[in-house]
Amino acid sequence: MSSDVHNGQTSGGEFTHFNEQGRARMVDISGKEATVRKAVAVSKVTMDPATLEAIREGRIGKGDVLAVAQIAGIQGAKKTSDWIPMCHPLALTGVDIRFHDNGVDEIQIEATVKTEGKTGVEMEALTAASAAALTIYDMCKALQKDMIIGPTMLQSKSGGKNGDFNL
Structure with missing residues (x-):
């Protein structure tokens, strides 16, 4: 080949x-040559204003929604090769999950994943953002079942033979 x-x-x-x-x-x-690689993926969860307010005020019965979603995102990045069959297991050098809300009805999720290796971390970033979004849904579903997850997408990637990508 x-x-x-x-x-x-x-x-x-x-x-x-x-x-x-x-x-x-x-x-x-x-x-392949090992290079420093970084990928950023984003997602969002859209909900009723009352649900967002309950999250912000810590009134969700299961606990601190964003703290748990952050850990879920990190775990998701670390376990991507367990979820996605053709992904290589990677030694990640960093995973950061950040949340922003629009003050009305959305929580935006930004997952940044880094490694120094022979293959990229796009799937790890996408998995991290997805796991964080799913966790927000799980923790708030008793309050609201019709939350909307997405879109989820790769925002940027750097490193590797194919070069950089920016949405």
Whole structure:
């Protein structure tokens, strides 16, 4: 297989996650150079103003929603390869989860993940943002079941052969 890989495809247009039999495989990264890598993913949870107020005032019966969501996001980043079959287990060098609210009906989540390695941390950042959003939902669902999660997306990434990406 060609070592010239871009956006999941070889220079011949073949996807790198399939072997010669067309079956899924984990991409071999043994020949790649280790570089510093960083990815930022974002998500949001939209809710009733009363639900946001209850979170801000610490009136959710399960505890401090954002503290628990922060830990869930960190754990999600660390366990991404357990959730996403073709992800490599990575030694992460940093995970930071930040929350911002619009003062009305949204909590925005920003997950930043870093490593020094041979493959990127985009999936770890996306998983961290998703796990934090799902935890907010879980902790508040007794108060409101129709909260909306998303959109969840990669905001930026740096490092690696394919270069930087910014939304």
